[in-house]
Amino acid sequence: MVQAKVRLFVDHPLSQGQTVPLDKDQSNYLFAVMRLKEGAFVALFNGRDGEYQAEITVANKRGGELVCHAQSKPLLMPPDLWLMFAPIKKARTDFIVEKAAEMGAAKILPINTDYTNSDRIRQDRLQAHALEAAEQCGGTYVPEVTELQKLDRLLADWDQTRQIMFCDEALVGAAEVLGAVKGDKWAILIGPEGGFSAAERQKLHDLPFAHPVSLGPRILRADTAAVAAMTVWQQHLGDWS
Amino acid sequence: MVQAKVRLFVDHPLSQGQTVPLDKDQSNYLFAVMRLKEGAFVALFNGRDGEYQAEITVANKRGGELVCHAQSKPLLMPPDLWLMFAPIKKARTDFIVEKAAEMGAAKILPINTDYTNSDRIRQDRLQAHALEAAEQCGGTYVPEVTELQKLDRLLADWDQTRQIMFCDEALVGAAEVLGAVKGDKWAILIGPEGGFSAAERQKLHDLPFAHPVSLGPRILRADTAAVAAMTVWQQHLGDWS
Structure with missing residues (x-):
């Protein structure tokens, strides 16, 4: 699996097989600015579940969807x-x-x-x-x-x-x-x-x-x-x- | 002697009693921007002689002059x-x-x-x-x-x-x-x-x-x-x- 170059924060639960919907801003960023297509990978994190490599399955101008593959980093909490x-x-x-x-x-x-x-x-x-x-x-x-x-x-x-x-x-x-x-x-x-x-x-x-x-x-x-x-x-x- | 609040770099030798002329930009900064008058003190340094407290003796829009009083800091060279x-x-x-x-x-x-x-x-x-x-x-x-x-x-x-x-x-x-x-x-x-x-x-x-x-x-x-x-x-x- 290719390590994704784009990292994105999403406020959504993450786990292997999990589907993650994108809002308009996120879709614009991934598909218009970064020009990613369906099949490309993005690294997702939500501040709670670590980082997952996620594949783009739907790429529209106004929305999109990714599916999480494997976890690529565990959650690393900073010191207090x-x-x-x-x-x-x-x-x-x-x-x-x-x-x-x-x-x-x-x-x-x-x-x-x-x-x-x-x-x-x-x-x-x-x-x-x-x-x-x-x-x-x-x-x-x-x-x-x-x-x-x-x-x-x-x-x-x-x-x-x-x-x-x-x-x-x-x-x-x-x-x-x-x-x-x-x-x-x-x-x-x-x-x-x-x-x-x-x-x-x-x-x-x-x-x-x-x-x-x-x-x-x-x-x-x-x-x-x-x-x-x-x-x-x-x-x-x-x-x- | 009051410790000057304004510090200025000048490319001129500094020592006690030394007269230091100001160029147009420096005069504009001290007299128009900072609104300093004759008799006010400025801390001068040149990167070689440490820092001196200098008194403004001439304050014109297009130029000025200061006279160095005591050295207020020796030259502190940074480590290499x-x-x-x-x-x-x-x-x-x-x-x-x-x-x-x-x-x-x-x-x-x-x-x-x-x-x-x-x-x-x-x-x-x-x-x-x-x-x-x-x-x-x-x-x-x-x-x-x-x-x-x-x-x-x-x-x-x-x-x-x-x-x-x-x-x-x-x-x-x-x-x-x-x-x-x-x-x-x-x-x-x-x-x-x-x-x-x-x-x-x-x-x-x-x-x-x-x-x-x-x-x-x-x-x-x-x-x-x-x-x-x-x-x-x-x-x-x-x-x-």
């Missing part, structure tokens, strides 16, 4: 890592969501901080970005993107068994902190461009489950810091080792 | 790490150059590979991106962006004491490789979206100074891989520890 970040300019926010999905975040939480520049996000658009990134990176899991939440409210209801690594002007390297702190549930918190406010910083430093870390001697933009922090985490506690 | 990458779509190429400067690459080398999508780059525009990133990230050094070079020609003239870490479908984690290989001169090589060709892969695997590494179980886009690979390198051999 959340990424919390303060939305910035549109392109960089999109980028952070895309990178979080690629880097294997389990959940993506846009947060409002005292110095956050934007008050609203398009949750549906960001969720679509996460899905597209999962299609591209070969993942079988799509992280949920939550609605915008206030940082102080999120921290007030916090599950205290989930450690927080936050990037601050700290003196301790991220690797050292991750080596010293126990816990398998984590969240990375990336502040806004203007940094955290004095009140937020004080609050974070007072929380026993929150750990300030350094990411080197240069100041990183929020999007760079997100990828760098996830890299250090995945290497030390995640599925990179 | 090059980033080689195959240019992709414009926005992502810009992004890679920006991120390389932020992450502390000493030199940025766009390369042509068998599967590279673009044949030309605007070296001057990419160099300007690196400079802007240095201004933003508080660095005192600006990495050089070279002209587009062919990978095979670059490898033919390679200084064999410079190790290459290349991201491939390898089984060995980047951290393990960096822990095992000696050498303080390195280059990270990020392949194009389509990966390396079979011939290139064979060639790289045959070179004693080139080391294939893995960056986790998901496929990373070139721009993500660049940041992730530089993170691992900086942590193990660079100036993050």
